[in-house]
Amino acid sequence: MPTVDGSHxxxxxxxxxxxxxxxxMIQSHKTLNIAVIAGDGIGKEVIPAGIEVLRRxxxxxxxxxxxxxxxxxxxxxxxxxxxxxxxxLDRLQDFDAIYxxxxxxxxxxxxxxxxELILPIRQRFDQYVNLRPMRLLPGVLGPLAGRAPxxxxxxxxxxxxxxxxxxVGGRLHKGTPHEIAEQTGIFTRRGVExxxxxxxxxxxxxxxxxxxxxxxxxxxxxxxxxxxxxxxAVALEYPGVEYRKYHVDALAARMxxxxxxxxxxxxxxxxxxxxTDLGAAISGSLGVAPGANINPERTHPSMFEPIHGSAPDxxxxxxxxxxxxxxxxxxxxxxxxxxxxxxxIVSAIxxxxxxxxxxxxxxxxxANTQQVTTAIADALA
Numbered sequence: 279m280p281t282v283d284g285s286h287x288x289x290x291x292x293x294x295x296x297x298x299x300x301x302x303m304i305q306s307h308k309t310l311n312i313a314v315i316a317g318d319g320i321g322k323e324v325i326p327a328g329i330e331v332l333r334r335x336x337x338x339x340x341x342x343x344x345x346x347x348x349x350x351x352x353x354x355x356x357x358x359x360x361x362x363x364x365x366x367l368d369r370l371q372d373f374d375a376i377y378x379x380x381x382x383x384x385x386x387x388x389x390x391x392x393x394e395l396i397l398p399i400r401q402r403f404d405q406y407v408n409l410r411p412m413r414l415l416p417g418v419l420g421p422l423a424g425r426a427p428x429x430x431x432x433x434x435x436x437x438x439x440x441x442x443x444x445x446v447g448g449r450l451h452k453g454t455p456h457e458i459a460e461q462t463g464i465f466t467r468r469g470v471e472x473x474x475x476x477x478x479x480x481x482x483x484x485x486x487x488x489x490x491x492x493x494x495x496x497x498x499x500x501x502x503x504x505x506x507x508x509x510x511a512v513a514l515e516y517p518g519v520e521y522r523k524y525h526v527d528a529l530a531a532r533m534x535x536x537x538x539x540x541x542x543x544x545x546x547x548x549x550x551x552x553x554t555d556l557g558a559a560i561s562g563s564l565g566v567a568p569g570a571n572i573n574p575e576r577t578h579p580s581m582f583e584p585i586h587g588s589a590p591d592x593x594x595x596x597x598x599x600x601x602x603x604x605x606x607x608x609x610x611x612x613x614x615x616x617x618x619x620x621x622x623i624v625s626a627i628x629x630x631x632x633x634x635x636x637x638x639x640x641x642x643x644x645a646n647t648q649q650v651t652t653a654i655a656d657a658l659a
Contacts, residue, residue, distance in 0.1 A: 309344050310614055313373040313579070317351040318391075319588025320598035321379020327600035327651040328377065328607040331626075334655045335611065335619040346373070352383035352391055352588075361394035367402050370579060375610050378583035379603065384590055393445065400438055403578035405571035406469065407476050408436035408550060409609070410585060412557030412567065416632035418641060420562045422534065429538040430561055433484075435477035436550025438571055440469045441501075443547040465501040465546070470508035476574060477544035478516040484541055489513075491523040492545035492553060505546065530556055558585060563640040565599025568606035572613060582610040596646045599638040601627055604654060626657035 316325040329345055350362040381391045414420050414430035444464035451457045481489040491509045495502035513521040526549045533556055545553055558567035564586040571581040584602030612620035630653045637643025638650055
């Protein structure tokens with residue numbers, strides 16, 4: 279065990295206390311209460327699929343899942359002028375977790391749908407860890423020639439509460455030739471250190487013990503230099519983890535040319551957002567990619583979602599890939615202490631795609647959403 283300073287020891291003790299708290303929660307609460315925001319487009323199709331699998335996965339556990347649905351999203355916005363009800367965040371605070379589908383509609387500007395629903399939840403509940411696995415599943419043919427599942431197995435730890443998405447800025451002289459727009463990235467040493475520490479802890483538990491940091495400090499001489507300095511300070515606490523920083527453009531190229539050399543990636547809000555879409559693409563489809571917005575201290579509920587959007591072009595056709603939502607639900611169970619149920623779901627997904635089971639069109643198949651969902655649920659047995 280590496281020597282750490284007092285603050286890190288305190289963090290470690292807090293994490294252990296949180297883990298014990300989670301175990302006690304499972305033992306003492308027979309019901310876990312999950313808030314459901316299916317949202318828009320295919321979110322309304324993949325979240326019911328996820329719930330079906332989650333219910334099957336916990337049948338043998340000492341708890342049940344209670345899902346409470348909320349109608350928030352772009353349809354709600356068109357009716358009320360708001361993406362959520364005024365008391366939404368207060369109501370969500372009482373839940374054990376939040377299960378989100380997708381948000382977005384061509385009739386509602388994206389900055390409204392994101393800034394009035396997703397980002398307020400992430401920021402109010404201090405969900406500062408955005409965790410996104412990027413894996414080539416067995417049996418899935420990715421776009422990179424000659425790559426097998428062992429070659430593409432990464433996970434991105436994205437800072438989720440500040441950075442480029444802090445929301446600081448404004449516009450002047452709107453609609454005139456002299457219009458000015460400013461968007462300011464906010465980076466704090468505390469914010470960078472805590473996301474770096476989470477990433478190093480994760481890397482220390484993975485087989486390769488390798489961590490890559492995404493930066494652009496050659497061009498962003500203030501925010502990204504602070505990022506580098508803070509990450510490097512945390513790296514000293516983890517001598518057993520191989521650490522290397524990459525300029526984000528070089529890291530994106532490396533994900534394509536040498537993905538097998540990468541394992542855990544820690545990145546700022548914007549960089550992590552972009553890199554994980556690339557990671558999903560080289561994994562075969564955005565439809566298989568899960569995401570988790572985590573409050574590690576468990577003082578607020580965490581939120582789990584597939585990383586794909588609302589896909590209005592295929593919404594209502596019943597062909598959306600449910601794997602990303604199902605996998606995100608599995609991550610939710612893991613966060614709630616139901617690790618065995620998480621493992622069963624991921625194994626079921628692997629068996630279905632690995633054994634040439636039904637696939638939706640994004641993976642080259644002809645199956646519909648329900649057929650894939652049923653196959654995964656049946657594979658749990």
